[in-house]
Amino acid sequence: MYRKTEALVDLGAIRQNLAVARRLAPASRIAAVIKANAYGHGLAPVACALQGLADALAVASVDEALELRMAGIAAPLLVLEGACSRDAWREVAANSLVAVVNDPTQVDRLETAGLTSRVPVWVKVDTGMHRLGFQPSELRKVLARLQAAGADPQVVCTHLACADEPADEFTRGQIARFRRCMNGVALPASIANSAAILAWPDTHAEWNRPGYLLYGNSPMGPGAGPAGLRPAMTLRSEIIAIREVGAGEAVGYGTRWRAGRPSIVGTIAAGYADGYPRHAPDGTPILVGDRVCPLVGTVSMDMITVDLTDHGGAAVGDRVELWGRNVSVNEVASMAGTLGYELLTRVSPRVPRSYVDD
Numbered sequence: 001m002y003r004k005t006e007a008l009v010d011l012g013a014i015r016q017n018l019a020v021a022r023r024l025a026p027a028s029r030i031a032a033v034i035k036a037n038a039y040g041h042g043l044a045p046v047a048c049a050l051q052g053l054a055d056a057l058a059v060a061s062v063d064e065a066l067e068l069r070m071a072g073i074a075a076p077l078l079v080l081e082g083a084c085s086r087d088a089w090r091e092v093a094a095n096s097l098v099a100v101v102n103d104p105t106q107v108d109r110l111e112t113a114g115l116t117s118r119v120p121v122w123v124k125v126d127t128g129m130h131r132l133g134f135q136p137s138e139l140r141k142v143l144a145r146l147q148a149a150g151a152d153p154q155v156v157c158t159h160l161a162c163a164d165e166p167a168d169e170f171t172r173g174q175i176a177r178f179r180r181c182m183n184g185v186a187l188p189a190s191i192a193n194s195a196a197i198l199a200w201p202d203t204h205a206e207w208n209r210p211g212y213l214l215y216g217n218s219p220m221g222p223g224a225g226p227a228g229l230r231p232a233m234t235l236r237s238e239i240i241a242i243r244e245v246g247a248g249e250a251v252g253y254g255t256r257w258r259a260g261r262p263s264i265v266g267t268i269a270a271g272y273a274d275g276y277p278r279h280a281p282d283g284t285p286i287l288v289g290d291r292v293c294p295l296v297g298t299v300s301m302d303m304i305t306v307d308l309t310d311h312g313g314a315a316v317g318d319r320v321e322l323w324g325r326n327v328s329v330n331e332v333a334s335m336a337g338t339l340g341y342e343l344l345t346r347v348s349p350r351v352p353r354s355y356v357d358d
């Protein structure tokens with residue numbers, strides 16, 4: 001590649017972050033969540049790195065699971081959205097997937113899919129998020145119906161809406177509702193996502209489902225995460241042009257930024273078509289060489305501009321880090337009014353991923 005914009009992914013860091021998730025909840029098994037192209041880090045390479053270390057891998061859809069089987073991944077695969085058609089159930093059975101059952105229509109489809117083997121499933125209970133899952137009062141009935149339909153319910157799970165807010169009352173309510181409906185149900189449980197692993201120890205159950213944490217940033221946003229966490233992705237590029245801009249002159253679309261003093265402005269070969277957030281304001285940090293410099297001017301499709309006036313020796317060809325170990329993706333996201341989750345998953349296909357294993 002001649003354009004130097006790339007996402008460098010450290011698979012060793014992802015493995016280390018998995019160890020952090022284990023240390024935080026040593027009694028729980030881990031379904032490592034690698035949906036959405038492993039949060040932008042590359043589905044198959046991340047699956048290969050975690051296979052054998054995580055107790056299972058979790059993806060959103062049957063399609064993502066099939067992509068992994070095609071890539072030769074033999075690990076237990078959990079499909080979080082489950083199977084929504086008879087054909088999807090047949091793929092679940094044929095490829096030894098584990099489907100989460102979230103909705104009565106999924107049971108209907110299973111009943112008429114004509115499967116000849118028993119498929120293992122997780123059953124989701126809606127404890128307040130009101131997106132997916134059965135009412136807590138229906139759990140026993142659903143378990144019986146699944147048994148009769150030829151499924152093998154293995155885990156009962158739920159998902160938390162506010163786990164990233166420590167001491168939130170809503171989360172307490174969700175935990176209590178889940179406990180109540182599990183009374184007398186002799187199955188393992190799964191509640192915790194990354195934030196709950198960090199902030200809600202009483203959600204740690206037989207299975208936890210960390211996603212974001214594995215990629216090395218705290219799901220609680222900017223600020224210190226747990227010890228040992230290492231950001232796995234470095235989105236980097238280079239400076240492709242430098243110019244002097246007189247005081248009062250504008251830079252970029254809409255003339256959003258004007259130089260308040262004679263300035264030196266660098267142009268970087270990455271923009272919103274690469275996944276850099278278009279709403280990043282002036283002042284968003286960018287590492288140029290070993291110095292943090294402020295973004296100035298509107299983010300373009302293929303380029304951004306950075307104020308190098310206080311940098312001194314910056315030159316065309318200098319490496320820049322847009323996020324990674326030095327510039328936290330959470331901080332860039334917070335400046336742009338979004339989450340690190342969105343930035344990582346939206347690094348575009350134009351950006352080549354390269355892999356190291358440190």
Ligand SMILES: *Cc1c(COP(=O)(O)O)cnc(C)c1O
Binds near residue numbers: 033080195213
């Ligand atoms: C995406 C997802 C997770 C992982 O959430 P993180 O916040 O990334 O840890 C866990 N459980 C379910 C059901 C999910 O959809």
